[in-house]
Amino acid sequence: MPITREHDLHRRRRSRNVGVGLTLVAFIALVFALTVAKVQRGGSLEAFDHSFRPDLAERYEQMREERE
Secondary structure, eight states: OOTTOOOHHHHHHHHHHHHHHHHHHHHHHHHHHHHHHHHHHTOOOOOOOSSOOHHHHHHHHHHHHHHO
């Protein structure tokens, strides 16, 4: 009887850990793929940076005029 004999509980835990690990890897791959797709598309990558952006001001004015 070896001292390092594996119990059934250890086998089940390992299989759960592998499942959780694979799920985590799949989630990370999905986020990475979406990030790459957004960057490759090359659209507007502007973010909220607390600065005045004239293009947004022009669009806002156009929308206000259309409503009136």
